[in-house]
Amino acid sequence: MISVAGLAAGQTFTLEQVTSYPYQNELAAAPTGSRIAWAANERGKRNIYVAEKPSFAPRRLTNYTEDDGQELTSVALSHDGRYVVYVRGGDHGSNFEPGLPVNPTFSATPTKVQVWSVAFGGGEAPKLLGDGDHPEISPNGSTVAFVRGGQAFAVPTDGSSNAAKAMFTTRGTVSELQWSPEGNALAFTANRGDHSFIGVYREGKPMTWIGAAFMRDHSPQWSPDGKSIAFVRTAGAGGAPKPLLEPQITRWSIWTGDAASGSAKKVWDAPATLRGSVPASQGGTNLHWAAAGRIVFLSYQDGWPHMYSVPENGGEALLLTPGPYMAEQVSLTPDGKWLLFQANAGTDKLDVDRRHVVRAAVDKQGIEVLTPGDGIETSPVMTGDCTTIAFLSATVTRPAALAVKPASGGTMTIAGASMVPTDMPWNQLATPKQVIYKASDGVTVHGQLFETAGSGKKPAILFVHGGPMRQMLLGWHYGDYYANSYAVNQYLASRGFVVLSVNYRLGIGYGYDFQKPRDGGAAGASEYLDVKAGGEWLAHQPQVDPSRIGVYGGSYGGFLTAMALAKDSRLFAAGVDVHGVHDWTAQGRVNTNSDRYEKIPDAEKAGATAFKSSPIAYVSGWKSPVLFIHGDDDRNVRFNQTVDLLRRLEGTPVKIETRVIVDDTHHFMRHANQLTVDELIAEFMERQLKVAPKGSSNVSAPGTR
Numbered sequence: 001m002i003s004v005a006g007l008a009a010g011q012t013f014t015l016e017q018v019t020s021y022p023y024q025n026e027l028a029a030a031p032t033g034s035r036i037a038w039a040a041n042e043r044g045k046r047n048i049y050v051a052e053k054p055s056f057a058p059r060r061l062t063n064y065t066e067d068d069g070q071e072l073t074s075v076a077l078s079h080d081g082r083y084v085v086y087v088r089g090g091d092h093g094s095n096f097e098p099g100l101p102v103n104p105t106f107s108a109t110p111t112k113v114q115v116w117s118v119a120f121g122g123g124e125a126p127k128l129l130g131d132g133d134h135p136e137i138s139p140n141g142s143t144v145a146f147v148r149g150g151q152a153f154a155v156p157t158d159g160s161s162n163a164a165k166a167m168f169t170t171r172g173t174v175s176e177l178q179w180s181p182e183g184n185a186l187a188f189t190a191n192r193g194d195h196s197f198i199g200v201y202r203e204g205k206p207m208t209w210i211g212a213a214f215m216r217d218h219s220p221q222w223s224p225d226g227k228s229i230a231f232v233r234t235a236g237a238g239g240a241p242k243p244l245l246e247p248q249i250t251r252w253s254i255w256t257g258d259a260a261s262g263s264a265k266k267v268w269d270a271p272a273t274l275r276g277s278v279p280a281s282q283g284g285t286n287l288h289w290a291a292a293g294r295i296v297f298l299s300y301q302d303g304w305p306h307m308y309s310v311p312e313n314g315g316e317a318l319l320l321t322p323g324p325y326m327a328e329q330v331s332l333t334p335d336g337k338w339l340l341f342q343a344n345a346g347t348d349k350l351d352v353d354r355r356h357v358v359r360a361a362v363d364k365q366g367i368e369v370l371t372p373g374d375g376i377e378t379s380p381v382m383t384g385d386c387t388t389i390a391f392l393s394a395t396v397t398r399p400a401a402l403a404v405k406p407a408s409g410g411t412m413t414i415a416g417a418s419m420v421p422t423d424m425p426w427n428q429l430a431t432p433k434q435v436i437y438k439a440s441d442g443v444t445v446h447g448q449l450f451e452t453a454g455s456g457k458k459p460a461i462l463f464v465h466g467g468p469m470r471q472m473l474l475g476w477h478y479g480d481y482y483a484n485s486y487a488v489n490q491y492l493a494s495r496g497f498v499v500l501s502v503n504y505r506l507g508i509g510y511g512y513d514f515q516k517p518r519d520g521g522a523a524g525a526s527e528y529l530d531v532k533a534g535g536e537w538l539a540h541q542p543q544v545d546p547s548r549i550g551v552y553g554g555s556y557g558g559f560l561t562a563m564a565l566a567k568d569s570r571l572f573a574a575g576v577d578v579h580g581v582h583d584w585t586a587q588g589r590v591n592t593n594s595d596r597y598e599k600i601p602d603a604e605k606a607g608a609t610a611f612k613s614s615p616i617a618y619v620s621g622w623k624s625p626v627l628f629i630h631g632d633d634d635r636n637v638r639f640n641q642t643v644d645l646l647r648r649l650e651g652t653p654v655k656i657e658t659r660v661i662v663d664d665t666h667h668f669m670r671h672a673n674q675l676t677v678d679e680l681i682a683e684f685m686e687r688q689l690k691v692a693p694k695g696s697s698n699v700s701a702p703g704t705r
Contacts, residue, residue, distance in 0.1 A: 037061070048062045079141045082120055085137055086115075102669050132148035185202045215234065228258060232285050291337045387407055462502060462550070528563045548689045585614065
């Protein structure tokens, strides 16, 4: 008989406590002055906060008091900082239908995606500007342009009228609105299916199309003088079918166009290599028109996602940020002279699994790590007066809070520490340890180990993150989904589990070759080797009971959890699969174009490979008990992926439990729903892996089949 005495003896906090942190994001600065604004999700109550010199003390500006699942995005301040504009509603982390309303409270009144404005000084309620999305404030601050139904509308910023008027009508779907520096013109992208154009609208005049071609143009950026526009060009749709199992080069180039005449010229061509393809990372090409006549962008061409700059009239690209680290969440300082970004850079060998704020000039090579140490610093912006850098700072025990640092140098100040609830178990959390091991094919894999004190053989859990383009860190994560995962892993460790979080291949942070293996995903699922090796690593640890190793994950992590249970039930004794992918042939990753005369050369082989890369191919080997959780308004992984797998498991001896989260999305927009999911995971693992539950559960048992 397994003794569980002492396994949970050190646990003194609840899941509700450790997940009650305020998740903060959307940090933005006014183009002038020192005012900043951001969004905070406090137990599902999402509000706008603001701060300014000298103290940068957070001040709540809105008063949304319900856990209603309505996210806040597109936070921006007017040029003078008088107004904060934002979008309320939708699920903007979705793969499809991000602009559709979300209704996880089952309200009989239809929810909407809307643009709002609120005065920075407070004292009045937010003003509805109209139904729509993706707002852009004009330079003089008087007007907000936004997108409704694929067209551009305009409305007064102060909310004096919410009767938004159409600015213009054009074919296709309008996006990427960009005001000119003077505010007398609006650049935009018009997506017309197999091609897209960059357009310029001026009131009372015909539209100008910039270098219109049989291509896809996007990401318009105005020059500082407002005379030209830089943009990215990629190929239009079509062409002969290409093999699915061979990596394809995605060519792209940077062009500039005259905003008045529409004439355009190429200023830089990406290398015709796999690494030189359009970057698959946060912000994509991260195109900006900077000072000193430089256009800056991100590329993987040297094997890492680095920033480069090119002369505005064309020429060789200059690598600005050399070294084995990645740049992400890039912003340009108001004077256009510097780039601010977060990177896993630093002198400590553990920095590869952290994030720090980094600065780089736009016209010369070299970086400065502004926040060295053992913390996690992200989302940097510079105030409009160029005196202060604001960012979010976290540690292994403290979730992210607003921090500021003088741009000229000096110490970091945690200005937003008061927003963290007093009952957060700061001093009871485990310090995750860096783990490095090798998969069976020799690939080096990083992970983080969570463990608290205890004697005897312990049960263990392998956590697999989603994405897959993510990287779990040695501290609180900067993404909402993954900050919650960090909290759950801390809770599981407090309950007596040894928890290993695995950064499998396909993830970011370790270079192009790690992120883009030839046989990953539907082309072979080689990333599962990293998951299996993580379970084997746990099984060989002296404090781990190898017969009690569980696995759980969501999204892509749910896919890899299902692979683990289907292929290696002897290693993984139980698992929780949260909205995972189970059949690549039905998820849209493999399109054989069977109705075309021209056939994809390797269509049959690619289809077979995709099937063999899916958990459904190994159902006959599945023995371990499993809990499936899925929201039925999921817009990232379709709900039918779990419905289908459950049908395939019918008649097998597998013990199955299920929970549907009705009308919520992939991101569990309601905090109450996320907490329910977290509690279900913990309770299932404790029950299946023989950890004695402590106290009563406040969540009903899942369905059992």
